[in-house]
Amino acid sequence: MSLSLRTIKLIFATVLAVYLATALGLSYATSAGIIAILSILDTRKSSFKMARNRFYSTLLALTVATATFSLLSFEIWTLSIYLAIYAPLAYRFRWEAGIAPATVLVTHLMLETNLSPAFLGNELALFLIGAGSALISNIYMPSQDQQIQAYHVQVEDLLKQILLRFEAFLLQGDGRNEAELINQLDQTLEEALKVVYLDRHNQVFHRTNYQVHYFEMRATQSKILRTMAKTINKCFLESRENIILASLFERTAQQLSRENSAQDLLLDIELFHAMFRERPLPQTREEFETRATLFQLLHDMEHFIQLKVDFYQVYKENEEPSA
Incomplete structure (x- = not known):
């Protein structure tokens, strides 16, 4: 106020x-x-x-x-x-x-x-x-809807930038600024959560946890991205697996909107697991360590996507409008 x-x-x-x-x-x-x-x-x-x-x-x-x-x-x-x-x-x-x-x-x-x-x-x-x-x-409280919708756009744009930066790192070795973007994302999420917590407490007779759970879900995803940012710096060798995983980052970046179920991305994860298993075994220690790092990134991406899928399943019939 x-x-x-x-x-x-x-x-x-x-x-x-x-x-x-x-x-x-x-x-x-x-x-x-x-x-x-x-x-x-x-x-x-x-x-x-x-x-x-x-x-x-x-x-x-x-x-x-x-x-x-x-x-x-x-x-x-x-x-x-x-x-x-x-x-x-x-x-x-x-x-x-x-x-x-x-x-x-x-x-x-x-x-x-x-x-x-x-x-x-x-x-x-x-x-x-x-x-x-x-x-x-106190009957009159200014609406926070416009500000909340703006935070939706900012958060999804930052997530997209981070994932595309991860893709660029795997393909070109250019991922220098991902930590800066994640810090910016965390700050935006902190501000957004303050607003939605306040807005929820102003809804006395009709309360919804949709917005709170949405930004909390994104905050959990941000923690996963921070872990991935540290892991991805260990990928020094170019490989076919890099290209496969980079394509997953790109596809996920294009399906971040909250009205998208992201269910197809889980199917992609299963296909990528199968493709990784069919790839020739690593021949050197460096190749082995890179393969292990890529598997960890794939596992983290699965967790990242599953959070979105679970959220969508809970709120797919929610009355909140799509943005």
């Missing part, structure tokens, strides 16, 4: 809360505005969760305060006993976020020396109006 949007929401929620509390004739109406300010968070989900926990915490605080003040007196030292009972319970139930606003409401009871149902209702109403105003202000 941008600073300007957060500021607008704070102003709206605070003014609305104070206005409603005043219109209803509640005592300490400005406290509703304070509660509204404390309840503005970055996502709808976190706001709802916080409001729920603070509501429970407020009920607990008013209950403990009523018992404490009625049995003892409306003194400062009694407030310490209230806190000694209430605070540990709030932490025990993980409602500690409500300690501050709830205790503000409890101080009203002490100042007014009033435990009547009507005044307790006044304090509860202050909380409900403040938290409710914050929730209303």
Whole structure:
């Protein structure tokens, strides 16, 4: 949430809360505005969760305060006993976020020396109006769809560049910049995941894990590519296997889009395994080491492709639009 949007929401929620509390004739109406300010968070989900926990915490605080003040007196030292009972319970139930606003409401009871149902209702109403105003202000959240779609394009373009660079290395020995591209890919994926995590937390009533799982799948693929980048540097000899594996890199690069199942690539992997087995045995140690390296690359590519196939199988009927 941008600073300007957060500021607008704070102003709206605070003014609305104070206005409603005043219109209803509640005592300490400005406290509703304070509660509204404390309840503005970055996502709808976190706001709802916080409001729920603070509501429970407020009920607990008013209950403990009523018992404490009625049995003892409306003194400062009694407030310490209230806190000694209430605070540990709030932490025990993980409602500690409500300690501050709830205790503000409890101080009203002490100042007014009033435990009547009507005044307790006044304090509860202050909380409900403040938290409710914050929730209303958080109904609007800017859409992240356009930014997420842009990340899809960036990630798939970088994956394509990396795979084509691997192909070039096997065919021409030119793979000097693959680590730079992978670093760029990792940074893009980190940024994308921050956005999709935020977007998911803003979908309170209709949530989908599609985007999160998509970029997490790509992040796992990036780790495989980083391993492959280290392995591929060991391929110094030109061979028929180099050409075969290079063609797999090229075909995979052309089938990276998320609407592509990549199932055909697994069939290609099986064919390549068969072709490798039919090739003449290595004659020198260098040829043997190169063949072993190429087999490792083929195995890593199989894992890379299988991740995409598994993702597609899970989400092939997902409502998310293709990009």
